[in-house]
Amino acid sequence: MGTGFWAGIVIWLISLAMAIPFITQWWWMPDPITALGREIDRAFMWTLIGTGVIFILAQATLGYAAWKFGRRSGARARDMHGNNKLELIWTSAALVIFVALTLAGFSVWAEVRFIEQRAADPTPDRLVVEVTGQQFVWNMRYAGEDNKFGPVDFLQADDAGGNPVGVDRGHPDGADDIMVPEMRVPVNKEVELILKSKDVLHNFFVPELRIKLDTVPGLVGKLRFTPDTVGKYEIVCSELCGLGHYKMRSFLHVVSAEDYDAWLQEQAEFL
Numbered sequence: 001m002g003t004g005f006w007a008g009i010v011i012w013l014i015s016l017a018m019a020i021p022f023i024t025q026w027w028w029m030p031d032p033i034t035a036l037g038r039e040i041d042r043a044f045m046w047t048l049i050g051t052g053v054i055f056i057l058a059q060a061t062l063g064y065a066a067w068k069f070g071r072r073s074g075a076r077a078r079d080m081h082g083n084n085k086l087e088l089i090w091t092s093a094a095l096v097i098f099v100a101l102t103l104a105g106f107s108v109w110a111e112v113r114f115i116e117q118r119a120a121d122p123t124p125d126r127l128v129v130e131v132t133g134q135q136f137v138w139n140m141r142y143a144g145e146d147n148k149f150g151p152v153d154f155l156q157a158d159d160a161g162g163n164p165v166g167v168d169r170g171h172p173d174g175a176d177d178i179m180v181p182e183m184r185v186p187v188n189k190e191v192e193l194i195l196k197s198k199d200v201l202h203n204f205f206v207p208e209l210r211i212k213l214d215t216v217p218g219l220v221g222k223l224r225f226t227p228d229t230v231g232k233y234e235i236v237c238s239e240l241c242g243l244g245h246y247k248m249r250s251f252l253h254v255v256s257a258e259d260y261d262a263w264l265q266e267q268a269e270f271l
């Protein structure tokens with residue numbers, strides 16, 4: 001048993017240890033709560049299966065080569081000049097696999113990214129929530145009874161006074177806007193998020209939705225999702241945004257339509 005044999009064994013063991021968490025999925029993503037999320041998971045699984053099979057084959061071969069051709073006493077190393085045919089084969093194989101995976105996942109990706117283009121439907125029945133990231137909280141704004149967001153005036157921003165983004169309360173559109181620290185949406189209804197930042201880069205991320213987007217000062221980002229499972233899900237900031245980044249979290253409550261209406265009414269009464 002030479003060094004090569006043990007090198008081969010170590011390579012196999014390390015590869016196996018790395019593959020185990022993926023095969024057993026013992027520390028996995030939470031279940032998705034949107035149809036799109038399930039599609040993303042499907043694309044993810046195909047990518048994982050494709051790359052996983054190649055990984056196992058490549059490591060198995062590497063271990064075998066280390067074992068078979070490892071250092072032996074008296075043997076001399078041989079000079080090699082590559083093999084164009086083999087290079088060509090594995091480069092084109094990799095190209096085909098990557099292009100195929102990209103094409104397979106493209107529609108899902110486009111669904112999330114090209115939101116404006118598919119927004120052409122004339123009667124959008126969506127709940128619009130404005131989300132403003134701020135060191136180190138999330139501010140959610142609902143348009144209120146009139147369904148119109150009031151204008152924002154930064155001079156009126158007042159964190160302690162419950163008006164962190166500076167909604168113009170004197171304006172009729174702004175008088176009924178609702179500001180809350182946690183998001184509540186009715187189940188099976190399309191939600192559109194308007195993402196903004198008050199200070200630095202943040203990133204709005206709900207693992208169960210499988211979507212995330214940076215909030216950028218001065219820019220407006222948009223995300224859409226239709227949750228189909230009632231529950232409480234964590235909203236996290238996934239862009240390092242300062243010392244309190246780790247505690248910049250909130251919750252997305254997906255509730256029944258009745259519960260949502262009751263909650264909205266309750267919030268309006270606080271105004």
Ligand SMILES: [Cu+2]
Nearest residue numbers: 202237241248
């Ligand atoms: Cu942040």
